[in-house]
Amino acid sequence: MLNSTQILDAAMAVPGVAWFWGLGLTVKLSFLGVVLAAYPVVTHILGKFKKKNNDSPSQNVEVNVNVPEREDSQKLAEKVYEDQRKDLKEAQRTILSKDEEITALKDVIDGLREPQETQKETDYAAQAEAELAKGNTDLAKAFFNEEAKKNVEAGNESYVKAAQAYRRLGALNYMNNPKEALKYYQKSVELDPNSAEGWNRLGHLLLRLGDHAGAKLAYNNVRDIGIGREDLKWVLISSGNIANVCCVLGDINEAEKNYNKILKYTGDQIRDDFVALPYISPSAK
Incomplete structure (x- = not known):
């Protein structure tokens, strides 16, 4: 920790501040008092700014790597289908093709089981699948949103992968949020016509x-x-x-x-x- 004398000596060595030392003693002390009082505040603000810039979308998701043993993807897809279907009105159920919706949800699960680039993404996908088995689609939606965004940013060669991620988002929203699903399906055909x-x-x-x-x-x-x-x-x-x-x-x-x-x-x-x-x-x- 520097004492006051060392601080003043260091300040004198900084180019362009000679004008400061021409001021009266009272003015100089008042000026330094303001600077030192503001230092903790500035440090706190800069710390917050740095933390915000270092955050990524996946870092905001709490991932628990202790996931249960996986069950057959077809059976899990059927379970997810029934979980979503039970919330629909009877009239809405008649317009859905069960086999096709299960096939789409199975593709979602298979997508979560695909090899990932990092261990963190692998754990993220595994936890998303575990939550999906409990009837919670939020983490799976977040995962495929990030997949789509990442592949869109990668450029033309990755657009097919981005379109696939959007189709999977469409499948997750198809039953209970059709307007949201529409947005994703439209994006999928724009990227992969x-x-x-x-x-x-x-x-x-x-x-x-x-x-x-x-x-x-x-x-x-x-x-x-x-x-x-x-x-x-x-x-x-x-x-x-x-x-x-x-x-x-x-x-x-x-x-x-x-x-x-x-x-x-x-x-x-x-x-x-x-x-x-x-x-x-x-x-x-």
């Missing part, structure tokens, strides 16, 4: 929200992607979903045309892929 899955999920949500024109446009994009890739699965899925929109609008003739595109394919493998078609009976011939 060639994703049939992204457009398909967006179409489902738009149909649920009553935007029939938007839903049909999204399903048409699914069809175009399927045709471009010669992927029959997505072509037929889009036909079924367009038929669903036509049914809602009362256009039975157009719905029948699209259903017929599907029903001429009777192979078991093709039918197994139709998890996105809740309005088609599995026994249809």
Whole structure:
């Protein structure tokens, strides 16, 4: 700790302060008193500023690395689905495709189990999964928000990963916060416009929200992607979903045309892929 004499000697050695020593003794002492009184306050403010700049989003999340043993991702997805479904009104339940929603939630869980870049991120994802198993989606949403942001900032080559993170956020919000889910699904197709899955999920949500024109446009994009890739699965899925929109609008003739595109394919493998078609009976011939 410096004494007052040492402080004054050090001050005299600082260039540009010679004018100070030309002042009267009373003025000099008063000036130094103000400076020394302000020192603790300034130090406190600077300390707060430094701490704020050093904080990152993930550092604000309390992570407990002691997580329970993982269960099968399919079973966990089914549990999360039932936890979210029980909060819906009965009328809302009929418009949801159970198998497809479980598939989307399973993808969320698989995303939390993907290899991470750091041990801290690995622990973060594990804790998010543990909270998800308890019915709490907050930590999983925070995790994928950070994943999306990180990959967007990384540039074009990471946009596909960012879009996937946004689709997972959409799945977490789909049942109980559809307007929030819409925002994420729209971001996903903006970043990855060639994703049939992204457009398909967006179409489902738009149909649920009553935007029939938007839903049909999204399903048409699914069809175009399927045709471009010669992927029959997505072509037929889009036909079924367009038929669903036509049914809602009362256009039975157009719905029948699209259903017929599907029903001429009777192979078991093709039918197994139709998890996105809740309005088609599995026994249809």
